[in-house]
Amino acid sequence: MLRDHFEDQRAGPLASICVLDLTQFLAGPFGTQILADLGATVIKVEAMEGDMTRAAGPFHPADPERRHAGYFHSVNRNKRSIAVDLKTDEGKAIVRKLARQCDVLVENYKAGTLESFGLSHEALQAENERLIYGALRGFGDPRSGVSPYGDWPAYDVVAQAMGGICGVTGPGPGHPTKIGPGIGDIVPGIFLTVGILAALVDRQSTGKGQFVDVGMVDAILAICERIVFQKFFAGVTAGPPGNHQPFLAPFGIFGTRDGHAAVGASTDRFFPKFCDLMDAPELAEDPRFNTIDGRRANRAALVDEVEARTSRFTKKELMERLGGKVPFGPVYDMDDIIADEHFRVRGMLAELDLPDVDADLAVAGPPIKMSRYPQEKLRPGPGLGADTAAVFAALGYAADQVEDLRTSGVIR
Numbered sequence: 001m002l003r004d005h006f007e008d009q010r011a012g013p014l015a016s017i018c019v020l021d022l023t024q025f026l027a028g029p030f031g032t033q034i035l036a037d038l039g040a041t042v043i044k045v046e047a048m049e050g051d052m053t054r055a056a057g058p059f060h061p062a063d064p065e066r067r068h069a070g071y072f073h074s075v076n077r078n079k080r081s082i083a084v085d086l087k088t089d090e091g092k093a094i095v096r097k098l099a100r101q102c103d104v105l106v107e108n109y110k111a112g113t114l115e116s117f118g119l120s121h122e123a124l125q126a127e128n129e130r131l132i133y134g135a136l137r138g139f140g141d142p143r144s145g146v147s148p149y150g151d152w153p154a155y156d157v158v159a160q161a162m163g164g165i166c167g168v169t170g171p172g173p174g175h176p177t178k179i180g181p182g183i184g185d186i187v188p189g190i191f192l193t194v195g196i197l198a199a200l201v202d203r204q205s206t207g208k209g210q211f212v213d214v215g216m217v218d219a220i221l222a223i224c225e226r227i228v229f230q231k232f233f234a235g236v237t238a239g240p241p242g243n244h245q246p247f248l249a250p251f252g253i254f255g256t257r258d259g260h261a262a263v264g265a266s267t268d269r270f271f272p273k274f275c276d277l278m279d280a281p282e283l284a285e286d287p288r289f290n291t292i293d294g295r296r297a298n299r300a301a302l303v304d305e306v307e308a309r310t311s312r313f314t315k316k317e318l319m320e321r322l323g324g325k326v327p328f329g330p331v332y333d334m335d336d337i338i339a340d341e342h343f344r345v346r347g348m349l350a351e352l353d354l355p356d357v358d359a360d361l362a363v364a365g366p367p368i369k370m371s372r373y374p375q376e377k378l379r380p381g382p383g384l385g386a387d388t389a390a391v392f393a394a395l396g397y398a399a400d401q402v403e404d405l406r407t408s409g410v411i412r
Helices: 027-037 070-076 089-101 121-127 156-162 183-206 216-223 225-234 270-277 281-285 292-297 299-310 315-322 334-339 341-345 388-394 399-407
Strands: 018-022 041-046 080-083 104-107 132-137 211-215 251-256 259-264 328-330 349-352 361-364
Touching: 018 027, 018 089, 027 041, 027 070, 027 104, 027 132, 027 183, 041 089, 070 361, 080 388, 089 121, 104 183, 121 132, 132 183, 156 183, 156 216, 183 211, 183 216, 211 216, 216 225, 251 299, 259 299, 259 315, 270 281, 270 315, 281 299, 292 299, 315 328, 388 399
Parallel strands: 018 041, 018 104, 041 080, 104 132, 132 211
Antiparallel strands: 251 259, 259 328, 349 361
């Protein structure tokens, strides 16, 4: 197995799985990182100049040579790296050899790119019928349906816009808003991982791999499910609801003396309790608000009434009053997250030890916790081509052959 040629292997439920990672930027690497976190051996095949996120920063002041980009490490931890020129015949042959030994191949190139290199799903599966081929593209792969936009390049913001989420995010009509994190990339990466895991389960009974296709725009529409059923069941074209849920109240973000906090006390169970904790029994008794339907019908008035009361307190004071009693949470920035013990004990600020960088560095940790596999210390994203010797030894190349490939510019 390829895995046997690497030191410092991670335990996990996917420890027997080897993944050939031909992804770049954010969407694909985020998905393959999940597989790596779960124990898979993930071999990242990079272009000769490396994944573009290696140069994207940010770089810590203790890293004056700018070798360790936070962006790169945040989506490529626990992986292995080789650099191959896929425009050469030798480079293509290397990928074919790897695909014959791997369980999964993942790529997020423009549709047709790997086909032009002779590395299509069909060609590779003909040599390894167990291979699961995962493709992530802006508008999906034509094998599953030919989109009129199939040739369009797409980034996070494009997926957010066309997938519908920008149109229902923001302060109100006329102000569509991009969600801060790159969910147009991250959510499709998660969906692709789910599809790959399902294909691995299917292979246990069939013995055969398959093609797994996720479109970025499709994935965003999938998480915007509300806008679809609102249109088809109620004839409503949804718009931005601001900071409050359009069907429930109080359910949203409310001002405080020093910021904002979330309250989700819309049910008959929680609303009276919320009013009591806020010293506002009159709200619970108000005929406009004393039923869930009444609160829905008078949502705007109730939002104003609740905010008039939450704004009298700081976030800390509200946390002491409401925390653990009704659905409540202060709106955090990163400084708040660092200060809150929850994220430390849950391993969500995962420390990184980077070569020659004397600084305390961390990335967001894996959110999946499994009882049989306690969370291990993360291995940072690999240096470009750092695993060349191990990978090529596993493929049967002698040291002089590897050196010839290097000097001829096929690998780095």
